[in-house]
Amino acid sequence: MQRNADGKWWQHAVFYQVYVRSFADSDADGVGDLDGIRSRLGYLELLGIDALWLTPFFTSPMADHGYDVADPRDVDPVFGDLATFDQLVAEAHERGIRVTIDLVPNHTSDQHPWFTAAIEAGPGSPERDRYFFRPGAYPPNNWTSVFGGSAWSQLPDGDWYLHLFAPEQPDLNWANPDVVADLERTLRFWLDRGVDGFRIDVAHGMAKPESLPDMDISVPEGAGILHDNAIDPRFDNDEVHEVHRMIRKVLDAYPETMAVGEIWVKDDERFARYIRPDELHLGFNFRLVAADFDADAVRTAIDSSLHAVNMAGGTPTWTLSNHDVVRHVTRYGDGELGERRARAMTLVELALPGTVYLYNGEELGLPTVELPEWALQDPIWERSGHTERGRDGSRIPVPWEGDEPSYGFSGTSSTWLPMPLEWARFTVEAQLEDEDSMLSLYRHALELRKTHAAFSGTEVEWYGAPAGCFAFRRKGGGLICALNTSAAPVPIPPGEVLLTSHPLVDGQLPPDAAVWLV
Numbered sequence: 001m002q003r004n005a006d007g008k009w010w011q012h013a014v015f016y017q018v019y020v021r022s023f024a025d026s027d028a029d030g031v032g033d034l035d036g037i038r039s040r041l042g043y044l045e046l047l048g049i050d051a052l053w054l055t056p057f058f059t060s061p062m063a064d065h066g067y068d069v070a071d072p073r074d075v076d077p078v079f080g081d082l083a084t085f086d087q088l089v090a091e092a093h094e095r096g097i098r099v100t101i102d103l104v105p106n107h108t109s110d111q112h113p114w115f116t117a118a119i120e121a122g123p124g125s126p127e128r129d130r131y132f133f134r135p136g137a138y139p140p141n142n143w144t145s146v147f148g149g150s151a152w153s154q155l156p157d158g159d160w161y162l163h164l165f166a167p168e169q170p171d172l173n174w175a176n177p178d179v180v181a182d183l184e185r186t187l188r189f190w191l192d193r194g195v196d197g198f199r200i201d202v203a204h205g206m207a208k209p210e211s212l213p214d215m216d217i218s219v220p221e222g223a224g225i226l227h228d229n230a231i232d233p234r235f236d237n238d239e240v241h242e243v244h245r246m247i248r249k250v251l252d253a254y255p256e257t258m259a260v261g262e263i264w265v266k267d268d269e270r271f272a273r274y275i276r277p278d279e280l281h282l283g284f285n286f287r288l289v290a291a292d293f294d295a296d297a298v299r300t301a302i303d304s305s306l307h308a309v310n311m312a313g314g315t316p317t318w319t320l321s322n323h324d325v326v327r328h329v330t331r332y333g334d335g336e337l338g339e340r341r342a343r344a345m346t347l348v349e350l351a352l353p354g355t356v357y358l359y360n361g362e363e364l365g366l367p368t369v370e371l372p373e374w375a376l377q378d379p380i381w382e383r384s385g386h387t388e389r390g391r392d393g394s395r396i397p398v399p400w401e402g403d404e405p406s407y408g409f410s411g412t413s414s415t416w417l418p419m420p421l422e423w424a425r426f427t428v429e430a431q432l433e434d435e436d437s438m439l440s441l442y443r444h445a446l447e448l449r450k451t452h453a454a455f456s457g458t459e460v461e462w463y464g465a466p467a468g469c470f471a472f473r474r475k476g477g478g479l480i481c482a483l484n485t486s487a488a489p490v491p492i493p494p495g496e497v498l499l500t501s502h503p504l505v506d507g508q509l510p511p512d513a514a515v516w517l518v
Contacts, residue, residue, distance in 0.1 A: 010258045010281055014356045015100070015358070017052075017053045017360060019032075020054055020057050021395070021416060023398055025410035028410055031079075038092075047442065047443060047446065048450060049358065051197075052097060053101070053102070053260075057076060057080070059076045064379055065378075067102075068107070068111075068166065069109055099196055100196055103198040105200065105206055106172065107169040115170055123135060131172060132161060132171055140152060140212055148380060148384035151234070174208075174239070196256070200260065205235055206243050209237055213233050216232070226287075248279055258281040261280045275309060277312075287302075288318060293341045295470045295486075316355070317356075319356070320349055320359075323395055326394060329365055332345070346362075346441065351474070371418065372418075396419055399426050399428070401429035402429070405421065448516070454474065454479035468486025469484045469485065471493050484511055491509075497516070
């Protein structure tokens with residue numbers, strides 16, 4: 001693979017998130033797998049990405065589709081085996097694509113040997129100290145689960161155990177040395193197999209305040225997607241940084257490996273702590289995900305994200321969608337309007353300095369789908385008493401070719417989530433040779449980002465712009481990116497046009513569009 005002089009390849013890489021269940025199915029069981037990913041490496045190379053992030057493929061009962069891990073050092077048979085994984089890594093590396101994988105350190109499955117041993121050992125046992133067990137007639141505090149309902153479940157022997165997510169996902173006690181040692185073992189296991197890094201699930205979790213104080217119930221659940229530790233003691237406790245220092249110490253022994261954290265933290269200063277030089281290499285800042293399609297809101301999100309990483313001397317990390325949120329085509333208005341705005345935001349995101357994470361299918365313009373109730377599988381649906389539909393609509397399998405489900409994703413039409421009948425226009429096959437397609441826009445933009453000298457420099461400077469618009473320039477490289485979220489065409493900055501998300505109108509940038517210039 002291509003090597004950077006300083007080894008810090010991730011500082012400008014484009015990662016591609018593969019939701020393993022939904023990318024490609026090699027054995028016609030309706031569920032994506034590792035061999036399916038391997039069969040599509042040629043497509044990923046053609047797309048122009050630098051690295052993969054694979055969602056959990058470890059042994060799991062699948063209560064939360066793999067984020068409930070029963071054995072973090074083996075492959076679940078539904079996805080393949082360790083030999084399959086090794087072959088995938090080797091072939092990806094041959095194509096110059098690095099491979100990073102999910103790490104789930106906040107909790108295990110309730111089928112993990114540790115938890116089953118804790119259940120059998122009884123109250124007060126050393127086995128239960130690996131988790132959060134507490135006695136009492138009532139839950140130990142008022143914490144709620146992210147998936148709905150109480151964060152505590154009671155066993156027949158009277159003890160309560162903590163689960164910030166589903167009851168099948170008990171939280172680990174990071175004050176217990178067994179927990180620390182086991183994660184280090186897991187890190188080395190996969191690093192020794194050649195992985196290039198990790199995405200840390202719930203990286204702002206793990207550490208819990210010793211007294212387990214109540215949440216501030218005056219703030220409605222769901223009032224914001226970014227956590228504020230002052231009112232929500234479930235997350236972002238200071239002790240979590242010891243976990244990340246341990247992870248970093250292990251990674252530093254493996255040259256050119258990295259870690260990125262899932263960090264839903266509201267305060268910029270607290271976010272910056274996660275990417276200090278002895279902690280994570282990168283941190284997902286989700287402000288672009290939270291921003292409306294509005295020039296002022298997007299600029300504020302960019303400025304805040306850059307400010308947060310600059311406090312720690314870190315690298316900004318950008319994303320618009322992932323498996324946990326509504327896809328940005330849908331967030332921006334769905335249909336033709338949503339697709340047009342998504343094209344514009346793609347150019348904004350790829351023009352920014354730092355690292356970019358794409359989510360499988362966004363390069364095809366996939367929307368979030370309103371599934372029928374019978375198809376919903378996300379634990380949020382049940383935990384919320386059928387009041388929240390959950391994340392399944394953003395996890396529909398990727399359409400590859402053909403005119404009807406499963407569009408080349410699988411040898412069966414009975415895919416784990418149903419695929420819409422009207423998705424033929426979204427397939428890779430339908431878009432690959434269409435110069436005006438979403439896929440062609442991504443390929444062209446990624447090629448320019450990788451090869452054009454204008455995409456250098458780590459800072460941006462803003463131009464004056466009409467209301468509802470902005471323009472910035474990459475200091476050092478000279479790339480100019482302009483966005484128009486207003487209702488009327490606007491003049492573009494001076495320069496040679498490199499790429500537009502939508503054709504110019506009489507030399508002006510039309511509404512809901514972006515342009516690159518040099």
